[in-house]
Amino acid sequence: xxxxxxxxxxxxxxxxxxxxxxxxxxxxxxxxxxxxxxxxxxxxxxxxxxxxxxxxxxxxxxxxxxxxxxxxxxxxxxxxxxxxxxxxxxxxxxxxxxxxxxxxxxxxxxxxxxxxxxxxxxxxxxxxxxxxxxxxxxxxxxxxxxxxxxxxxxxxxxxxxxxxxxxxxxxxxxxxxxxxxxxxxxxxxxxxxxxxxxxxxxxxxxxxxxxxxxxxxxxxxx
Amino acid sequence: xxxxxxxxxxxxxxxxxxxxxxxxxxxxxxxxxxxxxxxxxxxxxxxxxxxxxxxxxxxxxxxxxxxxxxxxxxxxxxxxxxxxxxxxxxxxxxxxxxxxxxxxxxxxxxxxxxxxxxxxxxxxxxxxxxxxxxxxxxxxxxxxxxxxxxxxxxxxxxxxxxxxxxxxxxxxxxxxxxxxxxxxxxxxxxxxxxxxxxxxxxxxxxxxxxxxxxxxxxxxxxxxxxxxxxxxxxxxxxxxxxxxxxxxxxxxxxxxxxxxxxxxxxxxxxxxxxxxxxxxxxxxxxxxxxxxxxxxxxxxxxxxxxxxxxxxxxxxxxxxxxxx
Numbered sequence: 086x087x088x089x090x091x092x093x094x095x096x097x098x099x100x101x102x103x104x105x106x107x108x109x110x111x112x113x114x115x116x117x118x119x120x121x122x123x124x125x126x127x128x129x130x131x132x133x134x135x136x137x138x139x140x141x142x143x144x145x146x147x148x149x150x151x152x153x154x155x156x157x158x159x160x161x162x163x164x165x166x167x168x169x170x171x172x173x174x175x176x177x178x179x180x181x182x183x184x185x186x187x188x189x190x191x192x193x194x195x196x197x198x199x200x201x202x203x204x205x206x207x208x209x210x211x212x213x214x215x216x217x218x219x220x221x222x223x224x225x226x227x228x229x230x231x232x233x234x235x236x237x238x239x240x241x242x243x244x245x246x247x248x249x250x251x252x253x254x255x256x257x258x259x260x261x262x263x264x265x266x267x268x269x270x271x272x273x274x275x276x277x278x279x280x281x282x283x284x285x286x287x288x289x290x291x292x293x294x295x296x297x298x299x300x301x302x303x304x305x306x307x
Numbered sequence: 308x309x310x311x312x313x314x315x316x317x318x319x320x321x322x323x324x325x326x327x328x329x330x331x332x333x334x335x336x337x338x339x340x341x342x343x344x345x346x347x348x349x350x351x352x353x354x355x356x357x358x359x360x361x362x363x364x365x366x367x368x369x370x371x372x373x374x375x376x377x378x379x380x381x382x383x384x385x386x387x388x389x390x391x392x393x394x395x396x397x398x399x400x401x402x403x404x405x406x407x408x409x410x411x412x413x414x415x416x417x418x419x420x421x422x423x424x425x426x427x428x429x430x431x432x433x434x435x436x437x438x439x440x441x442x443x444x445x446x447x448x449x450x451x452x453x454x455x456x457x458x459x460x461x462x463x464x465x466x467x468x469x470x471x472x473x474x475x476x477x478x479x480x481x482x483x484x485x486x487x488x489x490x491x492x493x494x495x496x497x498x499x500x501x502x503x504x505x506x507x508x509x510x511x512x513x514x515x516x517x518x519x520x521x522x523x524x525x526x527x528x529x530x531x532x533x534x535x536x537x538x539x540x541x542x543x544x545x546x547x548x549x550x551x552x553x554x555x556x557x558x559x560x561x562x563x564x565x566x567x568x569x570x571x572x573x574x575x576x577x578x579x580x581x582x583x584x585x586x587x588x589x590x591x592x593x594x595x596x597x598x599x600x601x602x603x604x605x606x607x608x609x610x611x612x613x614x615x616x617x618x619x620x621x622x623x624x625x626x627x628x629x630x631x
Contacts, residue, residue, distance in 0.1 A: 139531060139532070139533070140531055141529065141530060141531015141532045142531070142532055142536065142557075142558065142559060143559060143576075143579075144531075144576075145574075145576040148530075289599070292579070292599070293579065293599060293600060293601075296559070296578070296579050296599075296600055297600065300576075300616065303576070
C-alpha cells in the first residue's frame with residue numbers, strides 16, 4: 086500500500102503532466118482561434134465574416150434609395166416601431182403582429198414607401214448591433230492570442246526551472262507558483278475557447294432575424 | 308318542397324363532382340436535428356416529424372412509392388423507412404458519407420455518391436448488397452440519370468467535372484469540365500439536356516448529353532446581391548421542358564429560367580441558403596429547403612410566386628414529395 090508521501094508525489098506528477106498536456110494542446114491547437122479566416126487574422130469563427138447584411142440579400146420590395154435610408158427616423162410611427170422589431174427580446178410572432186397592425190393603418194398611396202422605410206430602419210438597427218457584436222468577437226480573439234502568448238512564456242519559464250540541476254527552496258517555490266499560473270492560464274483559455282462557438286452564432290442569429298422581419302414586412306406589400 | 312330537395316341534391320352532387328385538391332406528402336431532411344419533417348401539400352403545415360440517423364441529407368422515394376430512403380451521412384448508411392408507418396425497416400450498405408442518391412428509372416439499382424471516398428456505390432435494393440463501385444473525381448456529389456437509364460452522371464466538387472458513367476459496364480465514358488464546385492446534375496424529362504449547377508463558379512451549364520458539349524452557361528444577376536453570393540445548387544425542370552428552377556444558395560433566391568431560351572425570367576426571394584428543390588407530382592408547387600432560415604418555401608409554379616414559408620427543423624437540406 087502506497088504511503089501518503091508516495092500518493093502526494095503521484096498527484097503532483099499527474100498534475101504536472103496534466104498542465105504540460107493542456108499547455109501543449111493549447112499551443113498546438115490554440116492557433117485555431119485566429120486562423121479560421123486566413124484573410125482576417127482577428128476573425129475566429131467558422132462562419133464566414135460578412136461585415137454588413139446588404140438589403141438586396143433579404144429584401145425584394147421597393148428599392149432602398151439613400152433618401153429612404155436616411156429618413157426613416159423622421160417618420161414617427163416607423164421610428165417608434167423599429168427598436169421593438171429589431172430587439173431580439175421581441176418574439177417573432179409578436180413582431181409579425183406589430184407589423185400587421187402598422188400595415189393595416191397605411192394608405193394605399195404611401196403603403197410601399199412606408200413599409201420600405203420600416204425595413205430600412207430595422208436593417209440599419211440590426212446591422213449596427215451586429216457590427217458591435219462582431220467587433221466584440223475580434224477583441225475576444227486578440228485577448229485569446231495574448232493569453233496564448235502568456236501561456237507560452239510561463240511554460241518556458243517553468244521549463245527553465247525544471248531543467249535546473251540543483252534547485253534552491255526559492256526555485257522550488259517559484260516552480261510551484263509557475264505551475265499554478267500555467268494551470269489557471271490554460272483553464273481560462275480553454276473555457277473561453279469553448280464559449281467561442283456560441284459567440285460566433287450571434288451574427289448568424291441576427292441575420293436570421295433581419296430576414297424574418299424583412300419577410301414579414303414584405304407579406305404586406307401587396 | 309320537392310323542388311327544394313331536388314335543388315339541394317343537385318347542389319350536393321355538383322359539389323362532390325369537384326375534385327378535391329390532391330394531397331401529397333413532402334418529406335424534408337433536417338441536417339442538424341437528425342429528423343425528417345412531413346408536410347401536407349394541401350394544408351401546407353408540418354404534420355409530423357420523426358427521428359432518423361445522423362446528419363440526414365439526400366432523400367428519395369422508391370418507384371413503388373412504399374419506401375423512403377434517407378442518407379444518414381454521419382452514420383455511413385442509407386436508412387429505409389416504411390412510408391406509411393415511418394418506421395425504420397432496415398439499412399442499406401452505402402459506403403462512407405453518403406450524400407446524394409438516385410434510382411435507376413426501373414426502380415433498381417440505387418446509385419449513391421460517397422463524398423469522402425471519391426466513389427459511386429451501386430446497391431441492389433432487393434438483395435441489399437453492393438453491386439459495384441465506380442471511382443470518380445474528388446468529393447462526388449450531384450447525381451443525374453438519363454430517362455432511359457443508360458447513363459449516370461455524377462459531379463465531383465473538387466475535380467469540377469461531370470462524369471458520364473455507363474450503367475451497364477460501370478465505366479466512365481466521358482468527362483465534361485464545368486465551373487467550380489459542381490453540385491447538382493439534372494436531366495430534362497426527354498433526356499435532351501443535362502443541367503449542372505456550379506456553386507462557386509456561379510453558373511449552370513446546360514449540356515447536350517449526346518455530343519457532351521456545353522450548349523450554354525447560364526449566369527445570374529440579382530441587383531443588390533454580391534456575385535459571390537450567387538451560388539447555384541438545386542435544379543428542377545418542368546416535365547414539359549418549358550421552365551427550370553435553380554436554387555441560388557446564400558442569395559436566398561430561386562431563379563426561374565426559360566428552359567427554351569435559357570434566359571433567366573425572374574428571381575423569387577424564398578429563404579436563407581436555399582439548397583434543394585422538389586415539385587409536387589402535379590407540378591402545382593415547388594418546395595425549396597432553406598438551410599439558414601430553417602424553413603421550406605412553397606412556390607406556386609403557375610403564378611411564379613412564393614405562397615408560403617413553413618418552419619421545419621434545423622438546417623433543412625433534402626426534399627422529396629410522395630403520395631402517402
